[in-house]
Amino acid sequence: MSRPFRIGQIVPSSNTTMETEVPAMLQAHSQLRPNDRFTFHSSRMRMKKVEKDELAAMDAESDRCALELSDAQVDVLGYACLVAIMAMGHGYHRVSQKRLTDRTIANGATAPVITSAGALVDALKIMKATKIALVAPYMVPLTKLVMDYISNEGFEIVDWRALEIPDNLDVGRHDPARLPGIVAGMNYADADVIVLSACVQMPSLPAVAEVEALTRKPVVTASIATTYAILTELGLEPVVPGAGALLSGAYPMRAASSGAAA
CATH class of the missing domain: 3.40.50.12500 (Rossmann fold)
Structure with missing residues (x-):
């Protein structure tokens, strides 16, 4: 594609890591594959304490975040809070991924949604x-x-x-x-x-x-699993130097997703 891939992230308001580690890995990928370029875009959900009630309240804001990021016509959207998804009950990552993808479709800017949990x-x-x-x-x-x-x-x-x-x-x-x-x-x-x-x-x-x-x-x-999912969702080779076995090139094909299509 002529423009960089736009990476959208839904992040807790107090998260300071996902917007550093994922870009670091994708930029390291770009050093190996110079044609694969990325820009990074975030929308935030309020959360300060990692407690079940606060996580549930935060998750309710994810629909707004998906709409905001789809306004930017991102190419893929990552929900960057594992425990918020898992605190909502077994298999909830599939529910969240489908619902948030549907929000982007309704907004006329379809973006596949990845959750860090999934x-x-x-x-x-x-x-x-x-x-x-x-x-x-x-x-x-x-x-x-x-x-x-x-x-x-x-x-x-x-x-x-x-x-x-x-x-x-x-x-x-x-x-x-x-x-x-x-x-x-x-x-x-x-x-x-x-x-x-x-x-x-x-x-x-x-x-x-x-x-x-x-x-x-x-x-x-x-975060490594999320980066692998982002790269494969975009049809890119999932290789990042220094990011462990999953991104070493040993696992070039993505298995059947546990997300919305599962």
């Missing part, structure tokens, strides 16, 4: 994982809710860590250099894949290569 589920299927180890920044009740959602999609969680950070800004301030030490204390021997961050707000990209070297396991994060 992207992570799809990524684990693409990587042929059956057992995973998982790190999340949430309080224990929300972490258990996320694990239950993922388990319902067919995965066994062999070990997990909840970092219990209630404030979303503090989640974004968590030092990714701490993640290798956290994983080192986990029982990941039987895991097929390590989910280093089951949250798009907790920075993790700088630690991915180190954790893969430490564990000798493929590592994925919610």
Whole structure:
């Protein structure tokens, strides 16, 4: 296409990471594939505390955000809050993706919608994982809710860590250099894949290569899974240097989506 691809993101108002990690990965992709160029556009939903009631209120704003971004005629739209989707009940990423895509269609500017929740589920299927180890920044009740959602999609969680950070800004301030030490204390021997961050707000990209070297396991994060989904939705090769196994080129084809068409 003659113009850059327009990447739309629906983000929590307190999110400070998704608009850095996803653009960083897509710009790194552009270094390998100079014809693939991107611009980035966001709409925000109010959220400060990572609590179930506040997440539900935030999710109600996603329709407005989809309309706003479709006004810009974005080429793909990403819903950048994993726990908000998973807190709404099993399989809700499919409901959200279809509803928000329908909003863009009604606005005369159709844009396929990806959720970070659905992207992570799809990524684990693409990587042929059956057992995973998982790190999340949430309080224990929300972490258990996320694990239950993922388990319902067919995965066994062999070990997990909840970092219990209630404030979303503090989640974004968590030092990714701490993640290798956290994983080192986990029982990941039987895991097929390590989910280093089951949250798009907790920075993790700088630690991915180190954790893969430490564990000798493929590592994925919610933001890496979202980037893979964006690239494949646009028909682009899902390769990004330094972004772990999923974006190494080892998984060139996207599996059947768990989204609206599923």
